[in-house]
Amino acid sequence: MDWINAIIQGVLLGGLYALFAAGLSLMFGIMRFVNLAHGDFIVAGAFGAMVLVEMTGLNPLWMLCVVVPVMALAGYTGQRLVLNRVVGQDLLPSILVTFGFSVILQNLMQEAFSADSRRLSAGALDTASLSLGSGLSIGAVPLLMFVVAIVVLGGLNWFFAHTNMGRLLRATSDDPEMIGLMGADRRHIFGVAMLLASAVVGIAAVLLAVKTNFDPTAGPIRLLFAFEAVIIGGLGSLWGTLIGGVILGVSQGIGAQIDPGFQILAGHVVFLIILILRPQGLFPR
Amino acid sequence: MTMNNTNLWRFALLILVVGPLLFGPYWADRGTMRLLIEVFYFLALAQLWNLLAGYSGLISVGQQAFVGLGGYMIFSLAMFAGVPVLWGLPLAGIATALIAWPTALIAFRLTGPYFAIGTWVIAEVFRLGFAQIPALGGGSGISLPTAMVKAMAANRAARESLTYWIALGLMLVVLLGVWLLMRSKVGLGLSALRDNEEAAVSVGVRTRPLKFVVYIGVAGMSGMLGALIFLQKLRITPEAAFSVNDWSVLVIFIVVIGGIGSLEGPILGCILFFVLREFLADLGTWYMVILGVVSVAIMLLEPRGLWGMITRYRPMTLFPVSRKSAG
Numbered sequence: 001m002d003w004i005n006a007i008i009q010g011v012l013l014g015g016l017y018a019l020f021a022a023g024l025s026l027m028f029g030i031m032r033f034v035n036l037a038h039g040d041f042i043v044a045g046a047f048g049a050m051v052l053v054e055m056t057g058l059n060p061l062w063m064l065c066v067v068v069p070v071m072a073l074a075g076y077t078g079q080r081l082v083l084n085r086v087v088g089q090d091l092l093p094s095i096l097v098t099f100g101f102s103v104i105l106q107n108l109m110q111e112a113f114s115a116d117s118r119r120l121s122a123g124a125l126d127t128a129s130l131s132l133g134s135g136l137s138i139g140a141v142p143l144l145m146f147v148v149a150i151v152v153l154g155g156l157n158w159f160f161a162h163t164n165m166g167r168l169l170r171a172t173s174d175d176p177e178m179i180g181l182m183g184a185d186r187r188h189i190f191g192v193a194m195l196l197a198s199a200v201v202g203i204a205a206v207l208l209a210v211k212t213n214f215d216p217t218a219g220p221i222r223l224l225f226a227f228e229a230v231i232i233g234g235l236g237s238l239w240g241t242l243i244g245g246v247i248l249g250v251s252q253g254i255g256a257q258i259d260p261g262f263q264i265l266a267g268h269v270v271f272l273i274i275l276i277l278r279p280q281g282l283f284p285r
Numbered sequence: 286m287t288m289n290n291t292n293l294w295r296f297a298l299l300i301l302v303v304g305p306l307l308f309g310p311y312w313a314d315r316g317t318m319r320l321l322i323e324v325f326y327f328l329a330l331a332q333l334w335n336l337l338a339g340y341s342g343l344i345s346v347g348q349q350a351f352v353g354l355g356g357y358m359i360f361s362l363a364m365f366a367g368v369p370v371l372w373g374l375p376l377a378g379i380a381t382a383l384i385a386w387p388t389a390l391i392a393f394r395l396t397g398p399y400f401a402i403g404t405w406v407i408a409e410v411f412r413l414g415f416a417q418i419p420a421l422g423g424g425s426g427i428s429l430p431t432a433m434v435k436a437m438a439a440n441r442a443a444r445e446s447l448t449y450w451i452a453l454g455l456m457l458v459v460l461l462g463v464w465l466l467m468r469s470k471v472g473l474g475l476s477a478l479r480d481n482e483e484a485a486v487s488v489g490v491r492t493r494p495l496k497f498v499v500y501i502g503v504a505g506m507s508g509m510l511g512a513l514i515f516l517q518k519l520r521i522t523p524e525a526a527f528s529v530n531d532w533s534v535l536v537i538f539i540v541v542i543g544g545i546g547s548l549e550g551p552i553l554g555c556i557l558f559f560v561l562r563e564f565l566a567d568l569g570t571w572y573m574v575i576l577g578v579v580s581v582a583i584m585l586l587e588p589r590g591l592w593g594m595i596t597r598y599r600p601m602t603l604f605p606v607s608r609k610s611a612g
Binding site for chain 1: 338342344346391394395397398399401402403405406407409410413414416417424529534537538541545570571573574576577578580581584585588
């Protein structure tokens with residue numbers, strides 16, 4: 001029964017990983033750009049939610065209403081002011097600039113919030129669970145994460161398929177030069193891509209803060225999880241990130257069941273095996 | 286190479302800098318020697334990372350994998366096979382290169398930014414993996430047996446001098462090696478790759494094998510440096526051995542601030558890094574914030590670093606690698 005439980009928890013955790021991965025996938029898909037500070041932005045969002053909770057005393061989930069728009073706006077502005085300067089043919093500047101951001105953010109957060117590990121309480125939701133009988137139960141928070149992931153991914157897919165901006169973003173992904181020739185403003189489109197990715201980061205940040213402990217150096221490992229989910233699922237596929245996240249979550253759950261020290265390692269190993277056997281991922285676009 | 290005026294200057298500068306360093310143990314106190322050893326291995330690691338990222342287009346944030354492997358290799362060879370530590374150094378380098386081979390096969394399935402993150406995952410796998418080996422002390426690490434250390438030289442002073450010369454030697458080998466490589470046909474191919482990969486491929490540069498060999502070679506040298514680093518520290522833990530902060534973040538900052546894609550840049554960056562550290566290390570986290578901000582600013586404003594800034598106004602080179610047409 002422990003094993004089935006570990007697998008169910010892994011599947012639900014996969015929802016959170018899919019949210020980590022969706023932001024990364026959006027950035028790479030549209031701009032061919034990867035933010036190495038992605039995980040640190042998630043943790044920064046979690047700390048932002050923490051500060052708001054301390055100020056207002058409200059349930060952390062309410063902070064989604066603030067964290068998500070703030071992150072989205074910051075993402076758009078940051079893209080227009082800084083990142084658009086490094087997105088382009090040469091990969092080196094974008095990788096090194098965002099790597100620098102990662103180190104700066106980690107140290108600033110350490111300065112502001114100390115190295116202590118934090119976690120936000122979602123009140124009664126923390127302990128609420130859905131019983132499946134025969135000793136199996138699903139926690140309310142993990143279930144919420146999974147449902148949110150499906151809603152977010154579904155929403156993004158709908159946006160890309162049915163709105164004008166969505167079509168523009170897809171066209172940019174196919175050929176950024178041509179889109180410029182057609183009269184679209186690439187800088188604005190990249191800004192919108194970053195806005196979407198950052199909004200998803202904001203959602204992931206609040207859920208992370210409620211689900212697990214976090215500290216100022218917790219970012220890089222989230223970047224790695226996001227990256228692994230993207231590669232497992234297949235580049236360019238949003239639903240693929242959910243499959244990738246679930247496979248990663250289940251691998252970690254099974255690993256932890258064998259030995260707590262194997263949890264993260266098992267996820268990495270399964271990722272490497274999939275990379276060897278199927279480098280294009282399970283569901284490439 | 287004819288000994289024209291500029292080359293004479295370069296030669297004089299080399300003698301002036303390397304000369305006193307060669308006799309370090311005779312004039313430097315213990316603290317200074319320790320500092321210089323650290324300067325040497327950071328400079329070597331910076332040159333190696335620059336060879337990857339600056340010349341070969343392989344942007345790795347996972348070089349700590351090979352530094353750590355080298356460290357664990359020399360400890361394992363000494364403890365389980367009784368290999369004297371001096372023999373252990375080159376052997377650890379070779380072993381690291383051998384392990385880097387299959388690793389590279391996996392990492393090379395990814396390109397660009399995903400290659401960078403992939404190398405990081407691989408380093409994490411080694412870190413978590415070595416923490417699971419009880420014979421090597423698991424997560425809490427292990428110390429080198431004193432008998433193995435004492436067998437290295439007659440007394441502590443002799444041991445420290447020996448470590449110093451090995452560090453200096455390895456640094457000079459890396460510096461000279463990268464310079465000669467960049468002057469060779471391989472270097473010409475790498476430069477072509479760096480400037481325009483598509484064009485390089487179209488004129489027949491075999492990019493993949495070239496990058497592969499560079500990656501393995503750099504891994505082997507990093508392993509040897511890692512072996513030396515942990516031979517000096519006498520103790521190894523997975524956290525210290527596979528530390529992304531020590532062996533990737535600092536090394537990358539050194540290269541970026543000094544100037545990526547030149548041999549002089551990492552030297553300049555390394556000197557600046559250690560000077561800054563002497564004055565600012567007390568600031569702790571703020572010191573890292575400052576380094577990060579400077580690196581980001583340089584990448585945005587002058588991607589060729591401080592050396593690029595200097596040579597923009599006064600073109601010069603200490604290590605000539607560019608080619609001039611004859612006559």
